[in-house]
Amino acid sequence: MSTTLQKDYKERIVPALEKEFKYKSVMQVPKLKKIVINQGLGAATQDKKLIETAINELTAITGQKAVATLSRKDISNFKLRKKMPVGVMVTLRRDKMYEFLERLVRVALPRIRDFKGIEGKLDGRGNYTLGITEQIIFPEINIDAISKLMGMNITFVTSAENDEEGYALLKEFGLPFKNAKK
Numbered sequence: 001m002s003t004t005l006q007k008d009y010k011e012r013i014v015p016a017l018e019k020e021f022k023y024k025s026v027m028q029v030p031k032l033k034k035i036v037i038n039q040g041l042g043a044a045t046q047d048k049k050l051i052e053t054a055i056n057e058l059t060a061i062t063g064q065k066a067v068a069t070l071s072r073k074d075i076s077n078f079k080l081r082k083k084m085p086v087g088v089m090v091t092l093r094r095d096k097m098y099e100f101l102e103r104l105v106r107v108a109l110p111r112i113r114d115f116k117g118i119e120g121k122l123d124g125r126g127n128y129t130l131g132i133t134e135q136i137i138f139p140e141i142n143i144d145a146i147s148k149l150m151g152m153n154i155t156f157v158t159s160a161e162n163d164e165e166g167y168a169l170l171k172e173f174g175l176p177f178k179n180a181k182k
Contacts, residue, residue, distance in 0.1 A: 004102065005098045005101060005102045005173065006095070006098045009031075009032075009098075009173075012172075013029075013169070013172040013173070014026060014029050016172060017029050017030065017165075017168060017169060017172065020168060021165060021168070030126060030158050030159045030160035030161070030165050030166060030169045031158065031159045031169075032097065032098075032101070032156060032157075032158055032169065032170075032173065033093070033157045033158060033159055034091055034092060034093045034097060034157045035091075035092045035097045035100060035101060035154060035155065035156055035157070036089060036090070036091050036092075036154070036155040036157065037058060037061070037062060037066075037089065037090045037092070037100075037152055037153070037154050037155075038069075038087060038088075038089040038152060038153045038154075038155070039054050039058060039087055039088045039089070039150055039151070039152045039153075040086065040087040040153075041054055041085075041086060041087050041088065041150065050148070051068050051085045051088065053146075053148075054066070054087075054088040054150060055067075055068065055088050057141055057146075057150075058088050058089075058090055058152075059090075060138075060140040060141065061100075061138045061140050061141065062090045062092055062096065062100055063096055063099065063100070064090055064092060064096055065090075066088045066089065066090045067088070067089060067090070068085040068087070068088055069085070069086060069087040069088065069089050070084065070085055070086065071084045071085075071086045101173060103138075104154070105173070105174040105175060105176070106174075107138075107139060108137045108138050108139070109137070109176060111137045111139075112137055115176075116178065117176045117177055117178035118130055118175060118176060118177055118178065119177075119178060120167060120177040120178060122163040122166050122167055123163075124162075124163060125160075125162070125163075125166075126158045126159075126160025126161060126162055126163055126165055126166025126167075126169075127155060127156060127157050127158060127160075127166060128155070128156045128158075128166060128167075128170055128175075129153050129154065129155045129156075130153070130154045130155075130156070130175075131151065131152075131153055131154075132151055132152050132153075132154065133149075133151045134149045134150075134151065136149065156170060156175075158170070
């Protein structure tokens with residue numbers, strides 16, 4: 001079962017990147033390894049239902065069961081104990097990753113009000129993290145049923161050697177970067 005983006009990667013993106021960066025082998029062309037979606041929920045220390053809600057919402061958005069992330073140490077100022085749930089995350093690979101990317105680019109991002117593109121700043125190793133302020137841009141979320149607007153970070157992990165290759169790969173996948181390149 002391959003998605004249209006997977007087919008597009010093999011048929012259009014690989015040859016385009018091969019030509020642009022003059023790779024000697026197809027195996028040198030960067031790939032999208034995984035997409036990690038992460039929600040930090042600091043308020044979850046007071047409200048336990050927040051974690052369950054976030055797990056259900058992230059599971060609905062990604063189509064894969066979300067897991068709670070736990071704190072590593074005690075911080076008394078934040079009323080935080082070791083191993084308390086403080087966030088929710090999902091790691092997507094293969095088919096589910098491509099399906100999510102396609103829905104993100106074609107459905108969710110265009111629903112953001114006054115959307116002018118996303119910032120083109122990568123991490124130095126060809127990976128990119130996109131911050132989203134509200135989970136309601138995804139059509140899987142019922143706006144009437146949400147109790148609290150929560151943001152999330154979506155990290156695209158690539159096999160690119162540097163930012164330039166990672167940027168070119170993600171741009172070919174259709175991420176709507178703002179025009180200024182770096």
